[in-house]
Amino acid sequence: MEGSELETRVARLYDELGARGLAFRPSCYLGDEWFSPEGVPAIAIPFYLAHPRLKTLELHQMLEVEGGTAEWCHKLLRHECGHAIDHAYRFSSRPQWRQVFGSPDAEYTPETYRPRPYSRSFVRHLDNWYAQAHPDEDFAETFAVWLAMTPEEWRDRYRGWKALEKLEYVNAVMQETAGRPPAVASGRRISDAAKLRKTLARHYALRRKLYAEDFPDFHDPDLRAIFGNGDPGDESAAQLMRRNRAHLIQSIVRWTGQRKYTVNMLVRRLILRCQQLKLPAPRDQGRLPFELAAYLAALVTNHLHTGKFKRRL
Numbered sequence: 001m002e003g004s005e006l007e008t009r010v011a012r013l014y015d016e017l018g019a020r021g022l023a024f025r026p027s028c029y030l031g032d033e034w035f036s037p038e039g040v041p042a043i044a045i046p047f048y049l050a051h052p053r054l055k056t057l058e059l060h061q062m063l064e065v066e067g068g069t070a071e072w073c074h075k076l077l078r079h080e081c082g083h084a085i086d087h088a089y090r091f092s093s094r095p096q097w098r099q100v101f102g103s104p105d106a107e108y109t110p111e112t113y114r115p116r117p118y119s120r121s122f123v124r125h126l127d128n129w130y131a132q133a134h135p136d137e138d139f140a141e142t143f144a145v146w147l148a149m150t151p152e153e154w155r156d157r158y159r160g161w162k163a164l165e166k167l168e169y170v171n172a173v174m175q176e177t178a179g180r181p182p183a184v185a186s187g188r189r190i191s192d193a194a195k196l197r198k199t200l201a202r203h204y205a206l207r208r209k210l211y212a213e214d215f216p217d218f219h220d221p222d223l224r225a226i227f228g229n230g231d232p233g234d235e236s237a238a239q240l241m242r243r244n245r246a247h248l249i250q251s252i253v254r255w256t257g258q259r260k261y262t263v264n265m266l267v268r269r270l271i272l273r274c275q276q277l278k279l280p281a282p283r284d285q286g287r288l289p290f291e292l293a294a295y296l297a298a299l300v301t302n303h304l305h306t307g308k309f310k311r312r313l
Contacts, residue, residue: 001028001029001030001045001050004049004050004051005049005070006028006045006049006050006073009070009073009074009077010028010045010077012074013026013074013077013078013081016078016147016148017081017147020146020147020174021174021175021178021179022085022174022177022178023178023179023180023181024041024085024088024089024177024182026041026042026043026080026081026084026085026088027041027042027043027186027189028042028043028044028045029042029043029044029045029189029192029193029194030044030045030046030047030050030192030193030194031044031045031046031047031189031190031191031192031193032044032046032047032191032193032196032198032203033046033191034046034066034067034076034080035080035083035190036080036081036083036084036087037087037187037188037189037190038087038190039087039184039187040084040087040184040186040187040188040189040190041084041085041087041088041182041184041185041186041187042084042087042186042187042189043077043080043081043083043084044080044189044190044191044192045067045077046058046066046067047193048065049065049067049068049073055068057200061204061207061208062204062207062208062259062260062261063259063260063261063264064259064260064261074148075125075126075144075148076126078125078143078144078147078148079125079126079130079140079141079143079144080140081143081144081147082139082140082141082142082143082144082147083136083140085143085177086136086139086140086143087184087187088182088183088184088185089173089177089180089182089183089184090183090184091139091173092104092135092136092139096169097139097169097173098135100165100166100169101135101136101138101139101142101166102135102138103135104134104135104136106134106135108133108134108136113132113133113134115128115129115132115133116129116132117129119132120158120160120161120162120163121161121162121163122138122141122163122166123141123142123144123145123158123163123166123167124141125141125144125145125148126141126144127257128257128304131163138166139166139170142163142166142167142170143170145158145167146167146170146171146174151171154167155167208261219270219273220273220277222295223237223270223273223274223277223279224277224279226288226291226292226295227274227279227280227281227282227288228279235280235281236274236275236278236279236280236281237274237279237280237281238271238272238274238275238279239281240281240285240288241267241270241271241274241292242271244289244292245267245271248267248292248293248296249263249264249267251293252293252296252297252300255297256297256300256301256304257304258300258301258303258304262300262303263296263300266296266299266300266303267296270296
């Protein structure tokens, strides 16, 4: 990371910790994705953030660069620091921690949790109400907010919220921790990029497989319902979707928070299916963009909650 933009971003994280009176400095290293190894007071940062050419490759392969901007990177660093400091001081082993956040032994399904968007029991830091994914994520998100804001700011922002109790708890344990050496000082660096022998081709093949999905024929009735009143000779449904593809993807990613790669793969598969079914686009296209966008957003949102592209939960 030395000499890259990550060096200054990690330094900023350390400055924030120091400004809050904490002596803790998580070890940061290049890994294959964002995470803090279980039980280790360290943060793995994706290797592609260490060089502009690798960021460009990530963008071409996955259509987005997670943590690629300064603001996004700092948000993720604060979140992962929440995990790392918990690993360092073992806060989650305390009975009171479990009373506040829940059991860390709860089933962990971060790709398929069902958030409650209007809940005031959780802070809002990362997208998709990520604090609701698991008690460990709840603590990490609460810590990130505590670190990013002054006490006056987070008390004002979360006044009247149940999440404020969690912030006050984090504030109390951090004051208790200030100046104390961690119970765990080191550990194994999982997926250390310096030791990985996987090629970039293999890495991206596995990632694309993880986020891509085969879409069953049960989308056919929905596609026919959307485009079924077209007349032969009109613009085809596939052509219409290709023409609006960029705007559809941009809007759906913005409002659902889903990965751009996943949304792009869904749209591409549905365009291909429209072409195979030879569906025409209706001449009267007044409501069509709204119906199409709403349908795609429903599929993507349900995928966030269930791991499946389907119309209903």
